[in-house]
Amino acid sequence: MNLNAPPRRPDRPRNRSGALNRPGQGGSAEAARLEAEHHPGLPARLAAAAILGDIIGKSHSLEECFSPGAIPARLGGLDARDVALARSIVTVALRRLGTIRAALGELLEKGLPRQVAHLEWTLIAAAAQVLFLDVPDHAAVDLAVRATRLESKTAPFAGLINGVLRNLARGREKILAESDPLDLDTPAWLAARWRKTYGEELARAIAAANRDEPTLDLTVKSDPALWAQRLGGIVLPTGSVRLITHTSIAELDGYADGEWWVQDAAAALPARLLGVGPGVSAADFCAAPGGKAAQLAELGADVTAIDRSAERLKRLAANFQRLKLHADVIVADIVGLKAQPFDAILIDAPCLSTGTIRRHPDIAWTKKPTDIAALVAVQARMLDKAVELVKPRGAIVYCTCSLEPEEGEMQVAALLRRNPDVIRWPIAPAEVGDVAGVINENGELRTLPCHLPAADPRLSGLDGFFAARLSRRG
Structure with a gap:
C-alpha cells in the first residue's frame, strides 16, 4: 500500500470537474468528516494530538482536557471507547x-517547518503508539499520515511523516534501550532539583517510578481485609486497600453503598495524624474533592469543609452523599476566613504537585520553577491562618503532594522561626504503618513515588507527600 497516495473512494466529495477534492480545498470540512468516519480510530488520534497541543503548548491540565465541559472541546462525537483510546495515547x-x-529529534534534524509546527502533536501521538502502546505499527503510521492530509497546509508533509514514523518503528529497540527516566523523561529543571534534594540514586528511583501506571488505592470505612478479599486486592501496611483492576470504579462492589472511596495510600495518611474522634471540631482547608474530609467525618469529627471553589465543593457534596457522611461546607478564601476556633485543622495546601506526576503526568510539563515562589507565599498565609484559628494545644496537620522542600520541610521550618507559639508534634513510624524511610529526622512524613516497592509495579509505590503535625502552645 502506498501511504503517500490519497485513498480513492466513490463517496469522497468531488469538485465540479469530477476530481476528488483534497482536504483544504472546496468542501474541506466535509472531506475531513468523511475521512474520519471511514477510518476507525482516526477521530481518537486527532483528539489525542489536539489535546497534546493544549497541554504541552498551552498548559491546560490533563483532567481539564478530558472533563465534560472542556474548552476547547476535542472529544465531541467520540464514543466512550475512542475517548479511552485518546486518553491512553495522551497519557503515555x-x-x-x-x-x-x-x-523524533534524531529523525528530524532540521525540525518541522514553522508553518506546520503543530504537526509535532500528530507525530508525538503516533510515536507514543509505535513505541509504547499495543498498536500495530502500520495502523499508527497510516492514521498519522491520514491526519496530516486533512489540512491543505500539512498535506504536502505526509511523506515526511510517513518516513519519520517508519524509521522510528525500525529503531524502536535502540530507542527504548537508551531511554533514561531522569535525563530524558523528567524536565531538566526538575531532574536538577531532585538530584540536589534527594541525591542521584533516589532521584533516579523517583523518575523511574513516575513512568509506571499509577496504583488504584481505596480508603475503606471498616475491615480492609474483608474489602481486599471481596475486590481482589491487598491490604497495605498503612491500611489502604490496593487493587489491580480495569473495571469501572462505579461498577466495583461497595461503591454504590458508599463503603469506600478512591484515595492514594499516601494521601490517606495526613488526616489520620490529627487524631480526631467524636465531638472534635475539625476544619479541612482546601477540602475538595473531599477524601481527607471524609476520613475525618468517618472518625466522628464535626467537620467543616472549606474551599474557594464552589464547583469543586459540589463534587465534595456528591461524594459525601454517596458515602452517607456529613460536613458543613463553606465556600471561602482561607486567608480571609472568619470562624470560631477549631480543635484540629488539616491544611492540604495548593502546591506544585510534583509528588503526583505518576498519576498526573501533565504536571511535569505544565509546571514551571517560577511557580514555586507564589505557591510558597500562599502556603505560608494558610499556615498563619491555621495557627490563628486552632485552639490552644490543638493540632494542625500541614501537607502537600509536592517533592519540593520549599513547600514542605522549609515551609514548616519558616513557620517555627516566625511563630514561637507553634511547636512540632513528631509523627511516630507506627502511625504510618511502619513503612521504611518515610519519617525524617524531625518527625515529619516524607513519602516518595519509589517507596513501598513491590515485584509488580501495579502494586508498588506511593504518591510523593509531605506532612508535618504541629500544635499551638496552651
Whole structure:
C-alpha cells in the first residue's frame, strides 16, 4: 500500500470537474468528516494530538482536557471507547515525552517547518503508539499520515511523516534501550532539583517510578481485609486497600453503598495524624474533592469543609452523599476566613504537585520553577491562618503532594522561626504503618513515588507527600 497516495473512494466529495477534492480545498470540512468516519480510530488520534497541543503548548491540565465541559472541546462525537483510546495515547505520550521528543529529534534534524509546527502533536501521538502502546505499527503510521492530509497546509508533509514514523518503528529497540527516566523523561529543571534534594540514586528511583501506571488505592470505612478479599486486592501496611483492576470504579462492589472511596495510600495518611474522634471540631482547608474530609467525618469529627471553589465543593457534596457522611461546607478564601476556633485543622495546601506526576503526568510539563515562589507565599498565609484559628494545644496537620522542600520541610521550618507559639508534634513510624524511610529526622512524613516497592509495579509505590503535625502552645 502506498501511504503517500490519497485513498480513492466513490463517496469522497468531488469538485465540479469530477476530481476528488483534497482536504483544504472546496468542501474541506466535509472531506475531513468523511475521512474520519471511514477510518476507525482516526477521530481518537486527532483528539489525542489536539489535546497534546493544549497541554504541552498551552498548559491546560490533563483532567481539564478530558472533563465534560472542556474548552476547547476535542472529544465531541467520540464514543466512550475512542475517548479511552485518546486518553491512553495522551497519557503515555506525556509520561514518555522526553524519550519521544529525543527520538523524533534524531529523525528530524532540521525540525518541522514553522508553518506546520503543530504537526509535532500528530507525530508525538503516533510515536507514543509505535513505541509504547499495543498498536500495530502500520495502523499508527497510516492514521498519522491520514491526519496530516486533512489540512491543505500539512498535506504536502505526509511523506515526511510517513518516513519519520517508519524509521522510528525500525529503531524502536535502540530507542527504548537508551531511554533514561531522569535525563530524558523528567524536565531538566526538575531532574536538577531532585538530584540536589534527594541525591542521584533516589532521584533516579523517583523518575523511574513516575513512568509506571499509577496504583488504584481505596480508603475503606471498616475491615480492609474483608474489602481486599471481596475486590481482589491487598491490604497495605498503612491500611489502604490496593487493587489491580480495569473495571469501572462505579461498577466495583461497595461503591454504590458508599463503603469506600478512591484515595492514594499516601494521601490517606495526613488526616489520620490529627487524631480526631467524636465531638472534635475539625476544619479541612482546601477540602475538595473531599477524601481527607471524609476520613475525618468517618472518625466522628464535626467537620467543616472549606474551599474557594464552589464547583469543586459540589463534587465534595456528591461524594459525601454517596458515602452517607456529613460536613458543613463553606465556600471561602482561607486567608480571609472568619470562624470560631477549631480543635484540629488539616491544611492540604495548593502546591506544585510534583509528588503526583505518576498519576498526573501533565504536571511535569505544565509546571514551571517560577511557580514555586507564589505557591510558597500562599502556603505560608494558610499556615498563619491555621495557627490563628486552632485552639490552644490543638493540632494542625500541614501537607502537600509536592517533592519540593520549599513547600514542605522549609515551609514548616519558616513557620517555627516566625511563630514561637507553634511547636512540632513528631509523627511516630507506627502511625504510618511502619513503612521504611518515610519519617525524617524531625518527625515529619516524607513519602516518595519509589517507596513501598513491590515485584509488580501495579502494586508498588506511593504518591510523593509531605506532612508535618504541629500544635499551638496552651
